[in-house]
Each structure stands twice: as structure tokens, then as C-alpha cells.
Amino acid sequence: xxxxxxxxxxxxxxxxxxxxxxxxxxxxxxxxxxxxxxxxxxxxxxxxxxxxxxxxxxxxxxxxxxxxxxxxxxxxxxxxxxxxxxxxxxxxxxxxxxxxxxxxxxxxxxxxxxxxxxxxxxxxxxxxxxxxxxxxxxxxxxxxxxxxxxxxxxxxxxxxxxxxxxxxxxxxxxxxxxxxxxxxxxxxxxxxxxxxxxxxxxxxxxxxxxxxxxxxxxxxxxxxxxxxxxxxxxxxxxxxxxxxxxxxxxxxxxxxxxxxxxxx
Amino acid sequence: xxxxxxxxxxxxxxxxxxxxxxxxxxxxxxxxxxxxxxxxxxxxxxxxxxxxxxxxxxxxxxxxxxxxxxxxxxxxxxxxxxxxxxxxxxxxxxxxxxxxxxxxxxxxxxxxxxxxxxxxxxxxxxxxxxxxxxxxxxxxxxxxxxxxxxxxxxxxxxxxxxxxxxxxxxxxxxxxxxxxxxxxxxxxxxxxxxxxxxxxxxxxxxxxxxxxxxxxxxxxxxxxxxxxxxxxxxxxxxxxxxxxxxxxxxxxxxxxxxxxxxxxxxxxxxxxxxxxxxxxxxxxxxxxxxxxxxxxxxxxxxxxxxxxxxxxxxx
Numbered sequence: 147x148x149x150x151x152x153x154x155x156x157x158x159x160x161x162x163x164x165x166x167x168x169x170x171x172x173x174x175x176x177x178x179x180x181x182x183x184x185x186x187x188x189x190x191x192x193x194x195x196x197x198x199x200x201x202x203x204x205x206x207x208x209x210x211x212x213x214x215x216x217x218x219x220x221x222x223x224x225x226x227x228x229x230x231x232x233x234x235x236x237x238x239x240x241x242x243x244x245x246x247x248x249x250x251x252x253x254x255x256x257x258x259x260x261x262x263x264x265x266x267x268x269x270x271x272x273x274x275x276x277x278x279x280x281x282x283x284x285x286x287x288x289x290x291x292x293x294x295x296x297x298x299x300x301x302x303x304x305x306x307x308x309x310x311x312x313x314x315x316x317x318x319x320x321x322x323x324x325x326x327x328x329x330x331x332x333x334x335x336x337x338x339x340x341x342x343x344x345x346x347x348x349x350x351x352x353x354x355x356x357x358x359x360x361x362x363x364x365x366x367x368x369x370x371x372x373x374x375x376x377x378x379x380x381x382x383x384x385x386x387x388x389x390x391x392x393x394x395x396x397x398x399x400x401x402x403x404x405x406x407x408x409x410x
Numbered sequence: 411x412x413x414x415x416x417x418x419x420x421x422x423x424x425x426x427x428x429x430x431x432x433x434x435x436x437x438x439x440x441x442x443x444x445x446x447x448x449x450x451x452x453x454x455x456x457x458x459x460x461x462x463x464x465x466x467x468x469x470x471x472x473x474x475x476x477x478x479x480x481x482x483x484x485x486x487x488x489x490x491x492x493x494x495x496x497x498x499x500x501x502x503x504x505x506x507x508x509x510x511x512x513x514x515x516x517x518x519x520x521x522x523x524x525x526x527x528x529x530x531x532x533x534x535x536x537x538x539x540x541x542x543x544x545x546x547x548x549x550x551x552x553x554x555x556x557x558x559x560x561x562x563x564x565x566x567x568x569x570x571x572x573x574x575x576x577x578x579x580x581x582x583x584x585x586x587x588x589x590x591x592x593x594x595x596x597x598x599x600x601x602x603x604x605x606x607x608x609x610x611x612x613x614x615x616x617x618x619x620x621x622x623x624x625x626x627x628x629x630x631x632x633x634x635x636x637x638x639x640x641x642x643x644x645x646x647x648x649x650x651x652x653x654x655x656x657x658x659x660x661x662x663x664x665x666x667x668x669x670x671x672x673x674x675x676x677x678x679x680x681x682x683x684x685x686x687x688x689x690x691x692x693x694x695x696x697x698x699x700x701x702x703x704x705x706x707x708x709x710x711x712x713x714x715x716x717x718x719x720x721x722x723x724x725x
Binding site: 366 | 439479480481482516540542543544545546547549551556558564565567
């Protein structure tokens with residue numbers, strides 16, 4: 147297992163886009179230490195902030211995270227990255243595969259545009275987790291994002307594919323959703339606002355937009371498949387499906403092929 | 411009559427001639443085993459011969475809730491056609507008319523294979539634009555795409571596509587030469603029960619048994635197949651009859667399977683089961699049907715099936 151150990155707080159925001167197990171494989175520690183990670187003209191290199199220990203494996207541990215570490219795992223396509231501590235914005239943004247785990251908190255736009263793999267945040271996530279960055283067409287695009295703590299507002303904004311699980315989330319969870327599945331134990335106001343397709347599974351929610359219409363309680367085969375799929379990721383979320391559920395259809399302001407399942 | 415015998419019953423030293431076919435499997439589930447079986451029997455009706463029905467189909471196995479994707483009772487159905495396009499047409503028609511219409515039913519792919527056949531992705535148009543697709547991981551973590559089509563009892567859930575296998579074989583067969591209809595039927599029934607127990611093999615004819623075995627072509631112009639006159643008891647004594655004087659009835663079982671090994675195993679099981687009780691029920695001999703070996707590349711020699719533990723398939 148290769149390890150990067152943070153020696154001191156980064157002097158500026160660092161861009162970890164190119165720091166993956168695959169990229170480090172075949173590099174000597176000296177070569178790895180000279181990789182540029184700075185985001186200003188000062189030219190901060192990896193070795194300026196981290197002690198580097200490489201063994202050529204497909205697992206990379208970043209010991210000692212920091213909220214200035216941006217785009218951690220963003221180019222991950224295979225292998226594992228584990229961060230002990232916090233990370234900055236765009237964790238795993240655009241990630242294509244592999245496993246990315248953060249024991250602390252993550253900044254905004256985690257997993258934005260991620261097409262594959264599993265991203266797990268043990269703590270909280272900032273706004274727009276699994277959501278689209280400015281000018282992007284889609285948010286989460288096929289990956290699995292698990293937030294054990296609380297997510298900010300706009301969780302899964304414009305997500306197109308994949309699964310998001312969150313403990314709690316702020317307002318506008320699943321807003322403008324194109325497709326996919328989002329489950330949370332509780333969310334704020336206006337879940338699914340403007341959603342076209344997709345599924346929201348909620349334990350509780352704030353104010354719901356008037357453009358959603360209740361269709362009643364339904365015993366659908368789909369819910370059995372969803373429960374099986376969620377069970378391995380989070381039994382707590384799968385258990386939501388064991389309760390009586392009310393279904394809302396919407397957003398009627400769009401093509402209205404989305405649905406929100408709410409524990410009764 | 412023959413140098414070969416099994417359990418004291420003569421076995422003609424010949425072979426069954428079978429063909430490469432396109433084959434697929436689907437799993438149909440429902441809230442109860444009863445309704446899963448109703449859907450399956452409806453879909454596999456009128457599917458005895460690919461020549462006249464467009465497909466050959468049958469029930470491979472009943473599945474427990476633990477064996478199905480959605481945790482409900484289910485049935486595994488096998489469907490065979492001449493080639494993938496014909497198979498696809500029959501699959502869509504039969505699922506659309508018999509599975510989609512059946513209350514509570516859902517439909518999943520039942521086998522992995524190299525050829526993709528769009529199923530739910532075709533039937534979704536019944537949803538008139540209200541159907542939605544959903545991609546979810548299965549028990550192994552592999553993402554599968556389903557279509558959820560609104561219907562009057564809720565939703566019809568159908569997997570987007572199923573797979574056709576390479577190596578499916580149709581036309582394995584055994585012919586039982588008996589003395590009376592009732593006794594020969596008992597022999598054939600025993601063979602069917604044993605042959606059906608082989609996973610991945612079906613016997614598409616009524617009760618697994620066919621009484622109208624056929625030969626290729628006929629005296630009437632345009633006939634693709636006509637009665638197998640060599641095995642008709644009422645035509646005994648004519649030139650070309652293959653029946654001994656004491657034979658009063660011939661019944662045949664036909665076997666399709668997803669693999670050549672499946673046909674071989676199924677024929678072997680049927681042969682042994684039939685001869686085990688054949689002595690008590692007037693079974694005169696067991697033989698097999700072929701076309702001289704020039705039409706189908708799979709030849710299952712009865713000589714090779716006499717050994718119970720033989721595992722090497724013919725063909």
C-alpha cells in the first residue's frame with residue numbers, strides 16, 4: 147500500500163487530479179515528490195507537503211487530509227484511494243471507477259460527473275454533492291456516492307445515473323434530476339424540484355413543491371429490486387423500503403417521469 | 411434386432427440427429443408460484459415445433475424465491491428458434507402477449523450469452539411514453555437495466571435485454587417401440603420425467619411426448635415435413651417400414667437444450683428411465699430418429715448413452 151503522509155497544512159489549495167495509484171505506479175519516490183499539485187504560480191509539489199512511500203500497489207492511502215485537497219480521486223479509474231481526514235471540493239469529480247473513501251468531511255461538488263466506482267464519505271459533504279458544476283450538463287453520472295453524515299443543499303442536482311445515499315441532506319435534494327436513484331433518511335425543502343426522471347427515497351422531507359402529485363401506496367416489484375440493491379450499501383436506507391411508503395409523481399412542471407417515495 | 415440392450419430392452423444401434431439452434435432463457439416471477447406457472451404455461455403454449463410454431467419452448471425449472479432476482483417464486487423458461495432474429499420475434503411476441511398481460515408478473519434474463527436480444531427495450535413502447543428505465547445492480551453487483559411499464563395493476567417490470575447462447579441444440583430424440591398405447595405411454599412418461607430433470611433441457615411437445623414423428627419433405631408438393639411412415643404401425647409390412655410385427659405403437663420424445671451436453675445428458679436419462687420400467691410395460695425396443703446424418707451436425711449415438719456415467723457429449 148502506497149502512502150502519502152501530510153507533514154503540514156498546505157500553503158494553498160492543492161489539485162490532486164493526477165494523484166492516483168495508477169499514476170504513481172512505476173514512479174520512484176523522488177519522481178512522485180516532484181509531481182506538481184499547486185494551483186498558483188508558486189509551484190507547490192507533492193513532496194513539499196507530503197512524505198511519500200510507494201510500493202507500486204493499487205491502493206493509495208493519504209494520511210492526514212485537509213480541506214485544501216481538491217479533486218482527490220478525480221481521475222481514479224481503478225484501484226483504491228483512502229483519505230484519513232477531510233478533503234476539499236470536487237472529491238472524485240469525473241471519477242470512472244475504483245473505490246474512494248474519506249473518513250472525514252468533503253467540500254462541495256463531491257462526485258460531480260463521476261461515471262463509475264464507489265465514493266464513500268464517512269462525515270459530511272458540502273453543497274452540490276453529486277451535483278452538476280457550473281455549465282455542466284449532468285451531476286453524478288453512474289457512480290455510487292455514499293454520505294454517512296449530512297449533505298448540503300442541492301444533493302444530486304442534475305444527476306443522470308447512479309446512486310446517492312445520504313444520512314441527511316439540505317434543500318433541493320434531487321433537484322433537476324435527469325435520472326438515477328437518491329435515498330436519504332431526511333432532506334430539506336423542495337426535494338426533486340424540476341426532476342425529469344429518477345427515484346427519490348426519503349425517510350422525511352421538508353416542504354414539497356406543488357408540482358408533485360400523490361399516487362398512493364404501491365407494492366411494486368421495482369421496490370424489491372431496489373431494496374436488494376441498497377441492502378449491501380446501507381441497511382439503514384434499505385430498511386426505508388420495509389416501511390409503508392407513499393409515492394409522489396413529478397415534477398409535473400417537466401416531463402413528470404420522476405417519483406418520490408416517502409415513508410408514511 | 412440389435413446387439414445392444416439396456417435393462418434387457420433392445421437398443422437399436424443408431425443415432426439421433428440434432429441441429430444448431432438459437433436458444434435463450436428467461437425467468438418469470440410472480441407473487442405466488444401458481445401465477446408464475448400460469449404465466450409460464452401460457453407463454454410456452456403452441457411452441458412444440460419451430461417449423462409450425464416459430465419457436466420451441468418449455469419450462470426448465472420452478473425457482474424458489476431465493477433463486478429469483480426479486481425474491482418471489484419464479485419459473486425458468488427456455489425458448490429456441492432457428493436463428494437469433496426469429497427467436498427475438500417470438501420472444502417479444504410471447505412475452506408481450508403472455509407475460510406482460512398476466513397479473514403480477516415480472517420478467518428477467520435467465521442466461522448469459524454472447525448475443526443480445528432487446529426485450530424490455532422493445533416492449534416498453536406499450537407504455538406509450540410513460541415507461542421508465544432503471545439501472546440497478548444485481549446480487550453479483552453487475553448493473554442491470556429494467557423497464558418499468560405502467561399497467562393497470564401497477565407496473566410490468568421487464569429486463570431491458572436478454573441473451574441468446576452459443577451452442578444450443580434442438581432435436582435430440584428417442585423413439586419407444588411398444589405393444590399397446592397405454593403401456594407405451596407409461597414408458598414415455600417415465601422417460602420425460604427423467605429427461606426434464608436435466609437442467610437446461612426442455613421437451614417441447616405435449617407432456618414432452620410426440621406421436622406424430624416426421625420425416626423431411628413428403629409426397630405432396632410443398633410439404634416441409636410429413637409423417638414418419640417407417641414408424642407408423644398401420645403401415646407395417648410395407649417396404650420401408652422399420653417396425654417389427656409385434657409393435658403396435660411408437661411414441662417419441664424430443665429434446666432441446668442450451669448445450670449439446672444437455673441434450674446428451676437428457677437423452678441418457680430418458681433412455682435409462684424408459685428401459686428400467688420397459689420390461690413391465692411391453693417395451694419392444696428403443697431407437698432414435700435421424701435423416702442419414704447429412705442435415706444436423708450433432709449425432710447422439712445410443713451406443714454411447716447406454717453407459718450411465720458417460721459425460722462426453724456426441725456431436
